[in-house]
Amino acid sequence: MYHTIFSPMITKKSSKTISPDVVLIGAGIMSATLGVLLKKLSPSISISIFERLDRVTAESSDPWNNAGTGHSAFCELNYTPQLEDGSVDTKKAIKIAESFEVSKEFWSYLVETGIIDSPDAFIHNIPHLSFVWGNDNVEYLRKRYDGLTKHHLFKGMEYTEDKSEINSWIPLVMEGRDPEEKVAATKMDLGTDVNFGTLTKFMFEYLEKQEGVNLYLNHEVDDFEKKKDGSWIIEVKDRATRKTSRVQTKFVFIGAGGGSLPLLEKSNIAEGKGFGGFPVSGQWLVCNNPEIIEKHQAKVYGKASVGSPPMSVPHLDTRMIDGKKALLFGPYAGFSTKFLKNGSFLDLPLSIKLDNIRPMLAAGIHNIPLTKYLIDQVRQSPQDRLEALKDYLPEAKLEDWDLEMAGQRVQVIKKDKKVGGVLEFGTEMVTAADGSLAALLGASPGASTAVSIMLELIQKCFKEAKSEDWQAEFRKIIPSFGKSLAKDAELAAKTRAWTTEVLELGASHYSEEFSA
Numbered sequence: 001m002y003h004t005i006f007s008p009m010i011t012k013k014s015s016k017t018i019s020p021d022v023v024l025i026g027a028g029i030m031s032a033t034l035g036v037l038l039k040k041l042s043p044s045i046s047i048s049i050f051e052r053l054d055r056v057t058a059e060s061s062d063p064w065n066n067a068g069t070g071h072s073a074f075c076e077l078n079y080t081p082q083l084e085d086g087s088v089d090t091k092k093a094i095k096i097a098e099s100f101e102v103s104k105e106f107w108s109y110l111v112e113t114g115i116i117d118s119p120d121a122f123i124h125n126i127p128h129l130s131f132v133w134g135n136d137n138v139e140y141l142r143k144r145y146d147g148l149t150k151h152h153l154f155k156g157m158e159y160t161e162d163k164s165e166i167n168s169w170i171p172l173v174m175e176g177r178d179p180e181e182k183v184a185a186t187k188m189d190l191g192t193d194v195n196f197g198t199l200t201k202f203m204f205e206y207l208e209k210q211e212g213v214n215l216y217l218n219h220e221v222d223d224f225e226k227k228k229d230g231s232w233i234i235e236v237k238d239r240a241t242r243k244t245s246r247v248q249t250k251f252v253f254i255g256a257g258g259g260s261l262p263l264l265e266k267s268n269i270a271e272g273k274g275f276g277g278f279p280v281s282g283q284w285l286v287c288n289n290p291e292i293i294e295k296h297q298a299k300v301y302g303k304a305s306v307g308s309p310p311m312s313v314p315h316l317d318t319r320m321i322d323g324k325k326a327l328l329f330g331p332y333a334g335f336s337t338k339f340l341k342n343g344s345f346l347d348l349p350l351s352i353k354l355d356n357i358r359p360m361l362a363a364g365i366h367n368i369p370l371t372k373y374l375i376d377q378v379r380q381s382p383q384d385r386l387e388a389l390k391d392y393l394p395e396a397k398l399e400d401w402d403l404e405m406a407g408q409r410v411q412v413i414k415k416d417k418k419v420g421g422v423l424e425f426g427t428e429m430v431t432a433a434d435g436s437l438a439a440l441l442g443a444s445p446g447a448s449t450a451v452s453i454m455l456e457l458i459q460k461c462f463k464e465a466k467s468e469d470w471q472a473e474f475r476k477i478i479p480s481f482g483k484s485l486a487k488d489a490e491l492a493a494k495t496r497a498w499t500t501e502v503l504e505l506g507a508s509h510y511s512e513e514f515s516a
Helices: 029-041 091-112 135-148 163-169 196-208 257-267 290-295 347-351 357-366 368-378 382-390 446-461 468-477 489-502 509-513
Strands: 022-025 047-051 123-125 128-133 158-160 183-188 192-194 213-217 219-226 232-238 244-249 251-254 276-287 299-301 315-321 324-334 401-405 409-416 420-424 427-431 437-442
Touching: 022 029, 022 244, 029 047, 029 091, 029 196, 029 251, 029 446, 029 468, 047 196, 047 219, 091 196, 091 446, 091 468, 091 489, 128 135, 135 158, 135 183, 163 183, 192 315, 196 213, 219 257, 251 257, 257 276, 257 347, 257 437, 290 324, 324 382, 382 401, 427 446, 437 446
Parallel strands: 022 047, 022 251, 047 213, 128 299, 251 437
Antiparallel strands: 123 192, 128 183, 158 183, 219 232, 232 244, 276 324, 276 401, 276 409, 299 315, 315 324, 409 420, 427 437
């Protein structure tokens, strides 16, 4: 379906260059979302998209590479850290839940306008559960539940320590479990499973049909040069012919996942100085037994091991991948010097520059337990991985599971005045002062909050965003635009009722409550 385009590119030896209004680097969920938004806001805008691989969504947006599908903070315990005083901080969870609702608004717009024919192709309703064991963890989950359910975005969450009720929710997790073990669980029926690979492909199919949009696969961005007039000259190499071409543009978005950091460094913008990256790889156990797959119908998240990165939060995850139900457990973390799954082992050493070496060394010193954890993970035997799985499926057997590689993530390292450098476990948008270039670094929650991130980018980098025309179009695409779903309970409920109906996510108490 997607093909490498050769003819529009003009070689470096020519006196001409192509000059799109916008260049998007990376053919994943971020570039697709930004491309569709910009084309809707300004139909005449010209866009060139460059992807180093031979297909779209081949890296972080691929469902087999994505560490989480449908992050809405309903069940992910790393978004609600326990503070030193024992209380549970819910601020990040509320922000992520709000961002996910905004994403659902945009996806509903794509369905209603015919850009996506059927929501069933990429999104499904599935309960989101948190499951813990042990007195301390049960107490934590109870506090988390109490804190979250005070907010309307978590209305409908259930909590129980009753083993029979948990068994009715997730029977496989309870089979063979010690009857004396203290356990607890929360459940949100409003949860979803999202295939971001399929969603991204739909958006690129739409973009390829639009006038002024060109998708160049198997093309790698080599270098940047800022011109005096504020525009950028970008050198792009065709990986098949090895020819280098030049592209001139007024705006560049670097949305290349783990590959964004090296490209940001090449841009040489002052705002990108001092950033480093710490790559983390992952693996899944994928169930090969259809009977076990059919018995489980939920996303079940637990607590991460002490010192582990957030992307390694263990979960027993039901997913729909290419129309087929799958069951995954993991991810098991690991370490590789690659920044991309299809990258080079030289990615990490080549990313070390004079301006970021101090933050990277400082972050390394302060994260020795994390390094030890990753080394231990790499050294795990199949039996070790099975024992981790048995925490969630006590009767698990190794022959029912296959080991598969997950995606590669690059956690952000940034300057810190107190300690020199800190390791961040989120996303970081870096923009040039004049708004001519933006780069997205980091990982989780990533794809689930892509719409909010791209809306923020557009408002920061495009002066037209303040115009009446663009503001009106924003409100068509995102009905809650300019308002806060986190602060307006009635608006949030009505928005959920609408997206639940359009995305065919099944009846919920929201649609029932606001149908009158």
